[in-house]
Amino acid sequence: MSTPERVTHREVREILRSFQGSGWSAMTLELDGMRVTVGKDGPPAAPASPAPVAEKPAPEAAPVVAAAPEPAPPARPGAPEPVDRTGCVEVRSPAVGAFWVAPSPGEPPFVEPGQTVTANQQLAIVEVMKLMNPVVAPQAGVVVEILAANADLVEYDQPLFLIRPTDE
Template sequence: MSADQGPDAALDGLRRHAHRLVAELAGPVRRVRLRSGETVLEVEWHGAAEAPPAPRTEPDPVVAAGPPPPEPGRLTVRAPVVGTFYRAPEPGAAPFVAVGDLIRPGQVVGIVEAMKLMNEVTADQAGRVVEVLVDDGRPVEYDQPLLALEPAGQRGR
């Protein structure tokens, strides 16, 4: 699809691409953002009931080899889709957040790439980053904890 088709044709193409992409993904989708030239299509579902992941017959090597779950009382930021987790907007750039940073709800804290689509990972609650649970460039599963947070207002535990 070329960017010189005009905004309506580009938007129609993005809609078709988004429909195919959502149909092909294994897990529930909360946000889709596609761009063609200057035309952008972004769709986000709020409050939709999320279906639990399908039961697996084999253990997942990514989860089995991952870090232990966060300590009780800690909050987590979780992967919105299956894909590859990136801590920075592009290679060589500073990470979105680091240990010790105070984050607010809606703040972008990472990216999960799924099928060449970059999905922003946003915090759904305020807190201070106490641990990064997944290394940059590593595969993640849907709903896998990515960051551990200390709830806002708690300090020095």
Template sequence: MTVDTDLVDVLADLMEKKGLTEVEVTVGDQTLRLSKGGTAPAVTHMAAPVAAAPAPAAAPAAPAEHPGAIKSPMVGTIYLSPQPGNPAFISVGDTVTEGQTLLIVEAMKVMNPIPAPRAGKVTAILVDDAEPVEFDQPLVVLE
């Protein structure tokens, strides 16, 4: 197995920036896991189909933190509707129920629905359709 050293560097930088102790990325049937123990990340290889966390894109400007902000659980591309040309899942002013799909984050060609963690009213949508998003980036504000 060959190691993509650029990917290792990007993941190590992400770990440092976000204060993470472990990151795991799966591409096909190969998994790369970096664990931080001491001063340098350790690299471990294994073959197992596991949910993937793709390499980060450029860091976006962080909007003001809001206690009702729903944050991205992964790095990817945000989609506001199920398919191009379809109506958006939500609009500002909508009332949503717990578990209702708010948006989709595409990561490594996998569409990941982002459900509402609780019922509430959508007061802000902080991202645009087809915009790249970072892990933990605020996406929607529910009140």
């Protein structure tokens, strides 16, 4: 009879980071005979009402690509230029996990905004419990915007990149 694997400190930390990036307000986790209960607004209490969770709109509810371009608001001094998202294709996360823009720490990113990419070219990694899932371009184009920051926790199907397709 084999001994079950123990959950590592890093794995617990990864689960807690995933919780922090989720829409949940509280969570109880039972692992290896240990129970951890956490809440985003202090220690969780018995839920009085589901209203606080329902009041927050889901981040995915906002459209990423506008159907009709709107005039850009006047730029503030020092503010980045607004990105033209017209005709862009979204590249979405293959899993829930940590988003990495480079193959390993200290190395240059796979891609940067303005860079031309080919179909199936690797753009990033989503790490799930030490398993590295490649994020690849669905078609050739130019990277218009990277929608997540390095080391962010991302959700399944969350938009990560915007690519403007090319004729290739």
